[in-house]
Amino acid sequence: MSHAVNADSHTAQDAAPASVSQLLVEQRRAIRQRLLAGASGDEVVTATTDMVDGLIVGRYRTAARTGGEALTTAGFQHCCLVAIGGYGRRELAPYSDIDLMFLFHPDAAKVMPELVKQVLHPLWDSGFQVGHSVRTIQDCVDLGLADLTVRTSMMEARFLAGSADLFQQFHARYVRKVVAHGFDTYLDQKVAERQREYQKFGETVYLLEPNVKKSKGGLRDLHLLQWIGAARFHTATIRELSDRGILSQADYRAIKEAKEFLLRVRSFLHTRAGMAQEILTFDEQVWLATHLGFTDRPHLLAVEQFMQQYYRHTMGLHAALMRFVERCRRRSLWQRVVRWLPSPRIDQYFVVDGEALTVPVELRSQVLDRPASLLTLFDLARSRRLNIDPSLLEDIHRQAETLSAEQFHTPETGRTFLSILAGPGTARTLEAMHRAHLLEKLVPAFSRVRGLMQFNQYHKYTVDEHSLLAVAKAEALAEHTGVLGEVYREIKRKDLLHLALLLHDLGKGHEEDHSEVGKRLAEETAARLGFDERDSRTLVMLVHRHLLMAHTAFRRDPYDEKVLLPFAREVGTPEVLRKLLALTAADIAAVGPDVLTKWKESLLIELYLRAMQEVSGERETADEPQRLARIADDVASQQGADRDLLSDKAWIRSELEQFPLRYVYGTSPRRIAAHLGAIRRLQVGGVVVETEFNAPLGTCEYAVIAHDDLIPGLFSKIAGVMAAGGLQILDAQIVTRKDGVVVDTFQVADPDYQGAPPADRCESIAGTITEVLTGRQAIETLMRRGTRLNMGRSLPAHRQPSEVRIDNETSDRFTILDVFADDRQGLLYIITNAIFQLGLSVHASRISTRLDQVADVFYVTGMDGKKVEEAGRLESIRASILNEIELFLGAHAA
Numbered sequence: 001m002s003h004a005v006n007a008d009s010h011t012a013q014d015a016a017p018a019s020v021s022q023l024l025v026e027q028r029r030a031i032r033q034r035l036l037a038g039a040s041g042d043e044v045v046t047a048t049t050d051m052v053d054g055l056i057v058g059r060y061r062t063a064a065r066t067g068g069e070a071l072t073t074a075g076f077q078h079c080c081l082v083a084i085g086g087y088g089r090r091e092l093a094p095y096s097d098i099d100l101m102f103l104f105h106p107d108a109a110k111v112m113p114e115l116v117k118q119v120l121h122p123l124w125d126s127g128f129q130v131g132h133s134v135r136t137i138q139d140c141v142d143l144g145l146a147d148l149t150v151r152t153s154m155m156e157a158r159f160l161a162g163s164a165d166l167f168q169q170f171h172a173r174y175v176r177k178v179v180a181h182g183f184d185t186y187l188d189q190k191v192a193e194r195q196r197e198y199q200k201f202g203e204t205v206y207l208l209e210p211n212v213k214k215s216k217g218g219l220r221d222l223h224l225l226q227w228i229g230a231a232r233f234h235t236a237t238i239r240e241l242s243d244r245g246i247l248s249q250a251d252y253r254a255i256k257e258a259k260e261f262l263l264r265v266r267s268f269l270h271t272r273a274g275m276a277q278e279i280l281t282f283d284e285q286v287w288l289a290t291h292l293g294f295t296d297r298p299h300l301l302a303v304e305q306f307m308q309q310y311y312r313h314t315m316g317l318h319a320a321l322m323r324f325v326e327r328c329r330r331r332s333l334w335q336r337v338v339r340w341l342p343s344p345r346i347d348q349y350f351v352v353d354g355e356a357l358t359v360p361v362e363l364r365s366q367v368l369d370r371p372a373s374l375l376t377l378f379d380l381a382r383s384r385r386l387n388i389d390p391s392l393l394e395d396i397h398r399q400a401e402t403l404s405a406e407q408f409h410t411p412e413t414g415r416t417f418l419s420i421l422a423g424p425g426t427a428r429t430l431e432a433m434h435r436a437h438l439l440e441k442l443v444p445a446f447s448r449v450r451g452l453m454q455f456n457q458y459h460k461y462t463v464d465e466h467s468l469l470a471v472a473k474a475e476a477l478a479e480h481t482g483v484l485g486e487v488y489r490e491i492k493r494k495d496l497l498h499l500a501l502l503l504h505d506l507g508k509g510h511e512e513d514h515s516e517v518g519k520r521l522a523e524e525t526a527a528r529l530g531f532d533e534r535d536s537r538t539l540v541m542l543v544h545r546h547l548l549m550a551h552t553a554f555r556r557d558p559y560d561e562k563v564l565l566p567f568a569r570e571v572g573t574p575e576v577l578r579k580l581l582a583l584t585a586a587d588i589a590a591v592g593p594d595v596l597t598k599w600k601e602s603l604l605i606e607l608y609l610r611a612m613q614e615v616s617g618e619r620e621t622a623d624e625p626q627r628l629a630r631i632a633d634d635v636a637s638q639q640g641a642d643r644d645l646l647s648d649k650a651w652i653r654s655e656l657e658q659f660p661l662r663y664v665y666g667t668s669p670r671r672i673a674a675h676l677g678a679i680r681r682l683q684v685g686g687v688v689v690e691t692e693f694n695a696p697l698g699t700c701e702y703a704v705i706a707h708d709d710l711i712p713g714l715f716s717k718i719a720g721v722m723a724a725g726g727l728q729i730l731d732a733q734i735v736t737r738k739d740g741v742v743v744d745t746f747q748v749a750d751p752d753y754q755g756a757p758p759a760d761r762c763e764s765i766a767g768t769i770t771e772v773l774t775g776r777q778a779i780e781t782l783m784r785r786g787t788r789l790n791m792g793r794s795l796p797a798h799r800q801p802s803e804v805r806i807d808n809e810t811s812d813r814f815t816i817l818d819v820f821a822d823d824r825q826g827l828l829y830i831i832t833n834a835i836f837q838l839g840l841s842v843h844a845s846r847i848s849t850r851l852d853q854v855a856d857v858f859y860v861t862g863m864d865g866k867k868v869e870e871a872g873r874l875e876s877i878r879a880s881i882l883n884e885i886e887l888f889l890g891a892h893a894a
Contacts, residue, residue, distance in 0.1 A: 021126040027051045028094055032271040036291075041263025048092040048267075053160065055123065056081065056100065056130070060161045063118035070111045071118065078108035079115065080162030082170075088156035089226070093263070094270040095277075099153065100132040103140070103162075103170055137170045144178035148189050155179055155230050175234065183231050184329075191325060194224050208307075208461065210314070212266050213278045217314025219262050221321045222255060232328050250398060251323065254316035261313045280310070299511040304452060311451030311462055319435055326390040349373060350380055357381045358389035368399040371408045374438060375416040382420055382429040393436055400437040408441040414529045417442050421495035421502075427472035430502065434468060445506040445521050452509050463508045466590050470501040473596075474586035483605045488582045496535060497579045499525070500542035501586055519544035538576055542583055545570065549584040553607040554600070554848040555818060555857040559662035562810055567607070568614035577615055581608045598697040599730050599747065600848075606666075627665075628656055634669035635676070652676065658737040662844075666733075667745075671701070675743055678705045682741070685710065687773045689766035693756040697747075699730060700757060704744045704769060708736050711773050715842045716832035718744060720779045721769050723826040726752060732845040734859075783829065802889065804882045806874050808867065814843060814859035815867045815874070821885050823854045831856060834884040838877055839863050 031047050039047075064075025085099040086092060102119075104112050112134055123130055135143070144151040154174060159167040201214040213219045222238075229235045233246055238259075242252035268288055269277040280288075285303045294302035346352065349363050357380060359367050367373040374396065381388050420429050433439040440447035449463035461469060474497060477488035491497055503525060507517025522543040526536035548570065556563045571577045584604060589596040632653045655676055656664055664672075671692070678688040682705055690703040704718055711717065715734055722729055731747040750757045771777040802821040810816055819831055828847065835842060835858060844859040862868055868877065 021128070024051075024055070024126065024128055028271075031094055035264075035267055035271060041260050041265070041267055044267040045091050045093060045263055048094055048096070049087070049090045052087065052092060052098055053083075055128065056098075056119070057161045059119045059123060063115060064162070067114065067118050071115055074104070074108035074111045074115060075162055077163055078105040078166065079103065079112070080164070080167045081119075081160040082167065083158040083160055084156060085153040086156075088153070088158040089223075090158070091263070093266045093276070095273075095275050096270075097276070098130045100130055100160075101140075101154070101157070102132065102134045103166060104134065104136060105163075105166060106136055137166075137173055140170060140174055141177045144174060145181065148186075148193065151178060151186070152190070152227050155227060179231055179234070186231055187228060187325070187328060190224060190227060194220065209282060210280050210310075211278050212262055212269065212280055215314075217258075217311075217318040219259070219266065221314075221317050222259055222262075225255070225321045225324050228325065228328055246327075247320075247324065248394065250394075251320040254313075255320050258313035258317035261309070262317075265310070300452075300509050304509070307462075308451040315435075315451065323390045323394055346380055347376070350377060352384075352386065353389065355387060356389045357384070357386040358392050364392070364395060368395060369403075371403060371441070372410065372412045372416065375408075375413050375420070378429050378433055378438070379416050379420050381432070382423075382425040385425060388432060393432065396436045396438065400441065403441060405441045405444050409528050411530060413442070418495045418499075418529065421498045423475060423494055423498065424478070425475075426494075426498050427468060427475055430471060431468050434464065443502065443506070443521075443525060445503075449506055449508060461590070461592070463505050467502055467505055470504070470583075470586045470590035471498050473589040474498060474501055474582055477582060477585065482601070483608070484582070484585050484601065487578045487608070491578050491582060492575065493535070493538075493579075496538055496542070497582055500539055500546070500579070500583055503539075503543045504546040504583070504587065515544055515547065518546070538579070541570075541572075541576065542579055545580075546583060546587060549580050549604065549607065550588065553584075553603040555846050555855065556810065556816075557662060557844055557846075557859070558607045558610045559666050560811060562812060564610055564614065568611045571611060571615055574612060574616050577608065577611055581605075597730075599699055599749075602697055603731075628653060631664055631669065631672075632656060635672050638670050638673040655679065658739050658741070659743075660735060660737075663733070663735045663743070671703070671745075675703055675705065675745075678703065679741055679743075682706070685774070687770045689769055691762040691766060694747075695756065698749070698755075699747045700727075700750055700762065702746045702748060702762075702765065702769070704742070704746070704773070706742050706773060708740045708742045710742075711775060713833065713836035714742060714773065715744060715845070716829060716836045717772050717779045718746065718769055719832045720783050720826075720829040721765065721772055722746065722748060723829045724782050724785075725765050725768065726750070726825070727765065728825075729828055729847050731847055734842050734844050736843065779829075783826065802882060802885045804878045804885075806878055808869070808874070811859065811867070813867060814861060817858040817860060817877070817881070819854070819856045819858070819881065819885070821854055822889055824889060827854065827885070827888060828856065830884055830888045831881060832858075834881045835860060838880055840868075840877070841865070 028051075031044060031051070034047065035044050060075065060081045064072050067075070080103050082088070082101040082103050083099070084101050086096055087098050087100070092098070102112060102116055108115075116132065116134060120130060120132060140154055144154055155178075157167075157171070157174075197214050197220060198216050201211045201216075201218075211218060226238060229238070229241050229246070233241065233244070235241050235244070235246070238247060238252060238255055241247040242249065247255075265280065265288065266278070268291075269280065269284060272284065272287070277284075282303075285307060289301075289303040289306035292306060294305045296302045297305075346357075349359050349367050351358050351360060357377065359377070367377065377388065377392075380386070420426060420433075430439060433442075434446070434450075437447075440450070446464060446467075449467070452463040474488065477484050479485065480488065500522070503518060503522055505514060505518070506521055507514035507519075510517045519540055522540045523536070526539050531539065548567070552558070552563065552567050558564055558567075571580060581604060585596060585601065588600060632649050635652050635656075636649050656672075667675075674690050674692070678690050682688050684707070686706070687710070688705040690701075690705070692701045693699075694701060702718075702722075704714075706714065708714070715732070719729060719732075728749040728751065729746055730749055733745040735743045735745070737743070750761070753761070768777070768782070772779050772782065803819070805818040805820075807816040807818060817835070821827060832842065839862065840860040841863060842858050842860055846857040848855045848857075860868075868874055
């Protein structure tokens with residue numbers, strides 16, 4: 001608890017509310033100027049607190065002096081004004097909440113409402129918002145015992161004005177009755193409360209847009225440490241904890257530096273926003289990086305350098321908090337008794353102490369100086385599912401600075417490292433090694449990406465956090481019930497997979513492409529660990545080509561031989577293919593929450609199954625007529641479809657021959673049966689729309705069947721209807737049969753519904769598609785009044801540039817357009833309409849949304865049905881589509 005008395009040096013508070021309001025504006029402006037001129041975070045919060053003290057204390061004394069005898073007596077003898085919470089600890093950012101307590105003796109109860117009114121109403125009238133409570137000492141004790149938040153806020157009580165004797169009585173009694181009461185329960189409750197905040201505001205320090213107060217590693221971690229210290233040791237400051245030897249000098253320095261940095265950043269956020277802004281957004285990061293003097297380097301943006309500093313401070317703060325929490329946990333009687341018993345010893349140095357693995361203090365120097373023993377410690381903790389004693393981790397962290405990477409490059413440490421990588425428990429162990437700064441001794445490139453952000457709308461975490469999380473996501477596949485789980489469990493060398501995941505993004509932050517840098521890092525790592533040629537080749541391939549499977553599955557047609565065969569040749573073997581699938585799934589899952597959707601899983605698995613037939617030599621060798629006959633039999637056996645239609649296998653066979661092979665092989669017999677039924681019902685000049693909800697994927701399929709000469713620009717018009725209706729297109733299969741019948745199949749997500757959308761929703765969308773394609777409603781009119789088009793969040797000011805690439809090599813029949821842009825409802829319509837206006841026809845498409853960006857692919861031909869070959873025409877196509885995208889996104893920019 002803090003109970004320093006603020007000096008009374010302010011007299012301007014007797015002014016009228018309008019004058020108070022103007023004074024507040026001027027004082028905040030002056031504080032902002034000091035901050036911009038280089039004032040420290042501590043100076044800013046002190047100045048802000050002094051300003052607020054002046055206003056509030058001045059009002060209190062004025063009210064007590066001029067409010068009559070009863071108020072004067074109460075104000076100076078039976079009542080005192082107390083700052084609590086952040087105001088109590090003198091940590092006000094320019095627009096922080098202000099919490100006051102009017103503490104009074106029961107003899108003054110009758111006059112308290114008038115005193116509160118005299119003090120606060122003029123402040124409120126001036127626009128100065130102050131929260132308050134009115135309590136007796138007994139109220140404080142009762143509430144402190146009953147309410148965790150109140151208990152904590154009053155631990156930070158600071159005397160402002162009034163009766164100092166009354167405050168001292170409160171302080172002594174509150175410490176005795178509340179602060180000293182039930183520490184163990186208080187500690188558990190506050191830690192659990194903080195864990196809930198992590199879940200809400202970010203479970204990792206390495207969020208890309210963190211909350212500087214409440215995300216992990218934010219100021220609330222500092223507050224928790226202070227609260228625990230006050231409750232356990234009755235200390236008022238972290239300096240006191242350090243002076244008494246409770247907090248190590250290293251932790252004290254890390255906490256002090258983090259506090260200063262975070263207070264300054266938070267003050268900038270407040271003054272820039274003119275309100276209590278706590279989120280460090282991308283735009284704020286860019287501004288702060290420039291203002292704080294960071295400049296772009298060829299391989300590292302200024303904002304990335306600034307955020308590395310942010311993560312270094314927050315990680316240090318959070319790690320210090322966790323060590324302090326463990327140190328403050330009291331042991332039960334049984335735990336204390338057990339400590340006197342001989343502890344189970346492993347090998348020569350290691351001892352099991354409850355659920356922790358440690359090294360006796362007298363033996364630590366022998367372990368800390370030997371890299372092989374350090375690695376053995378972590379491997380034992382992994383294999384026995386034990387934590388490493390926090391004090392030992394602290395010692396390892398300090399010792400790591402004195403050890404060179406070369407000392408870790410021995411056959412013995414290499415073998416132990418591979419044992420750790422083999423798992424289970426790999427991710428947890430690697431994270432502990434990273435915290436202790438040991439991981440970078442084995443993989444030196446890891447030190448460079450510590451806290452390195454990826455300044456884009458795709459990744460949610462820093463490079464090091466993403467890499468460690470990717471290993472965790474891979475290990476989690478062991479419990480997966482589908483194909484991904486089966487594949488992961490079949491992988492023989494999981495150490496190679498986990499190592500590849502650890503390395504795959506370590507090339508980030510270089511001017512050169514990160515996959516090329518990663519290739520060299522993989523080669524160096526393989527050599528250091530003594531890999532043979534086969535293992536080296538596997539590791540290098542997985543790291544160098546870690547994007548291959550995602551790019552192929554999400555952007556190309558796996559039924560195109562020119563796509564499948566080169567992919568299969570590059571992968572080479574079934575075991576490498578299994579590793580590549582697991583690596584790709586884990587990499588995507590580690591980008592951010594819910595990025596690896598069931599739909600993306602299905603595309604990866606589709607490519608995996610197709611490629612496995614190639615690399616295993618088990619591809620069917622039957623000729624096409626035999627395969628078509630078998631598929632026709634499968635279609636005919638479907639239940640619930642038109643029995644007359646399905647009884648005519650010759651008709652089914654003739655209809656299948658009208659389709660391109662990629663449709664026949666890539667569509668389930670059940671959906672083929674539904675589509676054939678729709679084709680039989682199709683009238684000249686008409687449209688049939690078939691819908692089905694796919695529960696496992698959580699997607700809805702809209703199959704639109706029409707003749708290709710019905711109306712120009714079919715694809716773009718359907719995309720427009722769906723955009724106006726709020727649907728998100730995940731994938732589109734555009735099929736034009738030999739007889740001119742179009743079967744366009746769209747897989748969509750409907751964000752308005754959890755689970756299957758109601759029948760009338762599907763009917764409404766289908767009806768609108770029919771009206772637009774038959775000319776009864778203009779798509780332009782629908783798009784103009786489409787209220788759903790402006791419901792997305794504003795695009796960031798510092799957004800990724802859009803890009804259109806042309807691939808004329810992959811396919812013999814089609815020109816492939818790759819489009820990358822910030823996502824926005826209606827963008828797909830803009831792109832496809834631009835393609836239509838350019839006289840191109842879309843034959844297939846792959847639609848992919850990556851958080852806030854799209855990576856859409858279109859297989860197109862000219863109106864003559866052939867790929868576009870002329871260079872000038874290709875450049876015109878690229879520039880025209882890019883221009884339309886930029887015009888559209890520019891109209892929606894923040």
